[in-house]
Each structure stands twice: as structure tokens, then as C-alpha cells.
Amino acid sequence: MNFDEVKRQLEQEGNSKNGSIVDSMPFKFFEPFIVQGIKVDLVEPGRVICSMTVPPRLLNTANSLHGGATAALVDILGSAAIYTTKLASPGSGVSVEISVSYVDAAYAGEEIEIESKVLRVGKAIAVVTVELRKKKTGKVIAHGRHTKYLAVASKL
Amino acid sequence: MNFDEVKRQLEQEGNSKNGSIVDSMPFKFFEPFIVQGIKVDLVEPGRVICSMTVPPRLLNTANSLHGGATAALVDILGSAAIYTTKLASPGSGVSVEISVSYVDAAYAGEEIEIESKVLRVGKAIAVVTVELRKKKTGKVIAHGRHTKYLAVASKL
Amino acid sequence: MNFDEVKRQLEQEGNSKNGSIVDSMPFKFFEPFIVQGIKVDLVEPGRVICSMTVPPRLLNTANSLHGGATAALVDILGSAAIYTTKLASPGSGVSVEISVSYVDAAYAGEEIEIESKVLRVGKAIAVVTVELRKKKTGKVIAHGRHTKYLAVASKL
Amino acid sequence: MNFDEVKRQLEQEGNSKNGSIVDSMPFKFFEPFIVQGIKVDLVEPGRVICSMTVPPRLLNTANSLHGGATAALVDILGSAAIYTTKLASPGSGVSVEISVSYVDAAYAGEEIEIESKVLRVGKAIAVVTVELRKKKTGKVIAHGRHTKYLAVASKL
Numbered sequence: 001m002n003f004d005e006v007k008r009q010l011e012q013e014g015n016s017k018n019g020s021i022v023d024s025m026p027f028k029f030f031e032p033f034i035v036q037g038i039k040v041d042l043v044e045p046g047r048v049i050c051s052m053t054v055p056p057r058l059l060n061t062a063n064s065l066h067g068g069a070t071a072a073l074v075d076i077l078g079s080a081a082i083y084t085t086k087l088a089s090p091g092s093g094v095s096v097e098i099s100v101s102y103v104d105a106a107y108a109g110e111e112i113e114i115e116s117k118v119l120r121v122g123k124a125i126a127v128v129t130v131e132l133r134k135k136k137t138g139k140v141i142a143h144g145r146h147t148k149y150l151a152v153a154s155k156l
Numbered sequence: 157m158n159f160d161e162v163k164r165q166l167e168q169e170g171n172s173k174n175g176s177i178v179d180s181m182p183f184k185f186f187e188p189f190i191v192q193g194i195k196v197d198l199v200e201p202g203r204v205i206c207s208m209t210v211p212p213r214l215l216n217t218a219n220s221l222h223g224g225a226t227a228a229l230v231d232i233l234g235s236a237a238i239y240t241t242k243l244a245s246p247g248s249g250v251s252v253e254i255s256v257s258y259v260d261a262a263y264a265g266e267e268i269e270i271e272s273k274v275l276r277v278g279k280a281i282a283v284v285t286v287e288l289r290k291k292k293t294g295k296v297i298a299h300g301r302h303t304k305y306l307a308v309a310s311k312l
Numbered sequence: 313m314n315f316d317e318v319k320r321q322l323e324q325e326g327n328s329k330n331g332s333i334v335d336s337m338p339f340k341f342f343e344p345f346i347v348q349g350i351k352v353d354l355v356e357p358g359r360v361i362c363s364m365t366v367p368p369r370l371l372n373t374a375n376s377l378h379g380g381a382t383a384a385l386v387d388i389l390g391s392a393a394i395y396t397t398k399l400a401s402p403g404s405g406v407s408v409e410i411s412v413s414y415v416d417a418a419y420a421g422e423e424i425e426i427e428s429k430v431l432r433v434g435k436a437i438a439v440v441t442v443e444l445r446k447k448k449t450g451k452v453i454a455h456g457r458h459t460k461y462l463a464v465a466s467k468l
Numbered sequence: 469m470n471f472d473e474v475k476r477q478l479e480q481e482g483n484s485k486n487g488s489i490v491d492s493m494p495f496k497f498f499e500p501f502i503v504q505g506i507k508v509d510l511v512e513p514g515r516v517i518c519s520m521t522v523p524p525r526l527l528n529t530a531n532s533l534h535g536g537a538t539a540a541l542v543d544i545l546g547s548a549a550i551y552t553t554k555l556a557s558p559g560s561g562v563s564v565e566i567s568v569s570y571v572d573a574a575y576a577g578e579e580i581e582i583e584s585k586v587l588r589v590g591k592a593i594a595v596v597t598v599e600l601r602k603k604k605t606g607k608v609i610a611h612g613r614h615t616k617y618l619a620v621a622s623k624l
Contacts, residue, residue: 003199006236010196010206013188022192025213027264030222032169033189033213036178040166043159050166057181057189066186067251068228075224080162090165095223096593097565097615099255099411101439101457103432108183119452120415122624124592125564125617127413129455140431143441143457145413147565147615149593156590252437253409253459255567257595257613259588275608276571278468280436281408281461283569285611296587299597301569301611303409303459305437312434315511318548321558322508322518325500334504337525339576342534344481345501345525348490352478355471362478369493369501378498379563380543384536392474407535411567420495 074144081116202274230300237272358430386456393428514586542612549584
């Protein structure tokens, strides 16, 4: 790709005919945009399992679940598992680190299962793993880890 | 938080009054949703610099840029830097790993700068760093790395 | 710490009375140095479980298992799990990414268990998780992921 | 590789003729073992640059710098950069996360340069990047990030 193309593609994508729709979106629309359609199948102390049919809006150019959307699910659903423990309260904490390994593609319409499991929730630091799997086969799609700092952000 | 609350919050968020808007979104809306409003300031071989005013739609509950949106920017803009090199073509490659360290908050209306720099683009593997900074002070907001496999996905 | 101290401490540590011992160490001594004393408890396709008593030589200044040694165990034992699958042969492959979350301390003399589990072994990319746990309680000490490129290094 | 071979190789490596040498190693030998021979070229607030000739003892089976040793350097030299700032004192802090991307091989006898740069040192959390480069060409060998929790470990 030449340089102009990279520039054009990025700016076009972000200022296309969809621009007015995107610009009119309300405050804090990111989480609803990601989790719309999700179903919570199990909540227990330190563990949350959700399921989701991969929606058309979250696809990448290869027609599979976007890597950025996968990372967002690791963020949001990892936090949810942390909030199931006594030491953390919802909305508390700030992200310190998120990492995701992508091991397989999930296509539109495919049912996936997302399991978040707490490794540690201490006074200050929480760490959780988040695994995305194909519901039919159990095959792993992606494996993530999310670390949060739980004390008030001003003490970060 | 008790268990029902975790469930209710996640499902509500994803099935609220916004549900019909989200469900009507077109295929592959994720990237436009993230990069809408971005400006490409510099493109050179192995390096891309963009700027962006943190938009209301990408905020988290603490009113700062969502960690999942930050990870998505690392994904999308890291790929853009890889495409400025001769060895990679746009849309080629699949993500192998994305990791992000969050070091400071970026608030709505704040101007940020995002610099993607290629560490390696080989025949098979590309690695790129993506740094988000406050435009005014240069203070780092987040530091990410993105690894892609460049050969055709079927050989993964 | 002032600047001279940082310099002095690093260089002293690396050129102390132990210098001659270290300098006389043979080629490729790193792996034996790390895994000496390890016991392999289980090997099956895609999974290896080892146990180890935390040895004095691998301690950090806080008298617990060194973070660098933990990362080395993720590297070495992650590779071992990959070699239990048909698609990979021992010694093949190069590391692409290693990440480790540290969630608890392991002290000298403590028995630990290390479980490596393959998430994917494809033609080109292998990903494995490695979890270190206290043998007595099952409490997680550290969680790592290791990604390797399996095709010949010259095609990297 | 068949299962017995994996077991035999790991246990042999850790119980070979070198066993008695390794077992007689003193407490906390890990850091001297890694950094022996290192030279500190620059120390300034938030930044440390070291150089090192890749030593025979730290090689892997492919005769290049071991990935585990690289991760250990990210750990040790990342901490050193954190200690150059006023907010942190030496030996303080525990590792929360270490990640390394491997982008090129460094061979025995090759001179390398290791630059650690602080991204943040707050009251509680410090994040630092560590880049290993070939001294002759400046080519990146590996890029790491290291996150530490700085408050006393009992508050973790």
C-alpha cells in the first residue's frame, strides 16, 4: 500500500456516510455497542460465563470477529468477574494491562461462549483470565488476561 | 455487587433502549465506529502518526477513553503502520497477539496523538508498537504492542 | 536511589566474587540452571504438568521465586507442551511473545506445580498457557502465555 | 516427540552432570547469573542504557540469546529504570506483569544494547519499556514491558 492509500483509507473509514450516525451517538456508547445481544449464563464468585452470537457489526475485513472487539470483551467481561467477588465494587478500579492471544476465527452468526475467571482479587490488584470459545466445539478462539488496580484512581 | 446485579447490568447494557440502533448497524461497523473523526498526520515507511479528539461515544463509566477502545486503536493503527512497508498488503494478515498497558486517563474533548512504529515486518511475522499520548503535554496514556501473522490465514 | 547507586548495584551484581564461577559456565547453561530439580508428573497430547521445590538459587531480593525465573519456566515448559503434539518437533520454532501475570509469591522450599496447556498448534503458530500453582493449596502464583512461530526461522 | 522423550529431556537437562554445580549455587544467584558482564552506559531520571556481549551461558538450543534470559533482562533492567525516579526505592515493589515480543535473534559474542524507559511511576503503579537492540545496527531484538506494584507487598 502506498502512503496516501493508508491515509485515505483510515480517514475515509472514519468520515464516511456513517459519520453522522457515529457522531450522534450518546456518551459512553462503547459498552452497549460491544455487549448488545450478550446473554449471561452463569455468575458465581470469581467466575462469569456469557454467550453471544457474533453480530455483523463487530466483523473485521475478513468477516470474522474483530480483534479490537475481542479485546473489548476481555476488558468488559473480565471486569464483570472481578465484581462478583466481595473485595471489588462495580465501576471501581482502572485497567493496568490487557493482553489477548488470537488463536482461531469466529464468524458472523457463530455462537460463542466467553468465560471470565478471577486469578486474584487483592486489596489493590485484580487479575482475571477471559477465554472465548466456539460453543459447538469448545475450540478456543482467543485467550486474554486483564489486570486492574482496585484502589481509588487518585492513588494510582 | 451481588450476582444478579452483574447479570442485570451486563444484559441491560446490551439490550437497552439503544438496542434497536445497535442492531440496525451495518456489517463491519466496528472500525468506522472506533476511528470516526481520526486525522492522519504522518505516514512514512514503518510509521504512522494520527490525532483524535476523545469522542463522547468512546468513554467508560469514569468518563475517560475506554480501555477496550484503546485496545481497538492499537489493533487498527498498528495494522496501518504494517501496511506502510513493502512486505505487507492492506487487509492481509491476522492478529496473533495484542497487549496494552494503561498508564494515564484521557478525557472527553482532550486531543490525543497515536504513534504506530514497526519493530519488524518479516515474511511471516510483523510486530508494531502503538503509543497514545496527550497532544498538549506528550504524556503517555497507553502503550501497546500488536503482533500479526502475515502469510495467508490458511497456513496459520 | 541515586544514579551512581543504580549503576554500582547492577555492575557489582554482575561482576562480584561470583564472576569467575559465572564466566566459567558452559554453553547453553541457562536451561539446566532453571530446570535443575524439576520433576515431570504428567505428559499427554497438548499438556505437561511438572513439580518443583523453589530452589534458593532462583530467589529474588524478597526471598521469593524471581520473576525472571518464572518467565523462563513459562518459556521452557510452554515449549515442552507444544512438543507433545504431532505438528511440532523438539527444538523447532522460535518465540514470538511471552507474557506473565504475577499474582502471588512462592517462597524457597515451597512445592509448586506448573501446568502447560496448548491452546493451538497450527502449521505456523502455536500458543500455550502456563500456570504456576502452590501444590498444597492450588493457589495460582503466576499465569503466562507463550506464542511460537513453528516454521523454519529463516521464513520468519 | 513422544511423551517419554519430553519427560526425559526436561528431567535430564535438570539433573545432568551439571546438577551438583547448580545445586551448590548460593541464595539469590539468579540476578548475578543473568547480569554478569553487563555495563551500565547511561543512567538518568527514568532511563537506563546498558550494554552486554551475549555470553555463551545464556544461549538457547539455536545458539542465540535465550527467550527466558531476555525476559529476565526485561525484569531486572526495567526495575533499575524505575529506581532512578524519586518515587521508587530499590528493592521495593513487586512485578505485576512482564511481556516480551521477540523480533530478531542475538548470537553469542554479539554486542547488544538494552534501553529501559519509564512510562509511568505513580504512587502505586510503575510501567517501563525495555528494548534490546544490536549495538552495531540498532536493529531491535526484543521489546518488553514491565509493570510493578510499588506500595508494600502486604497491601497487594
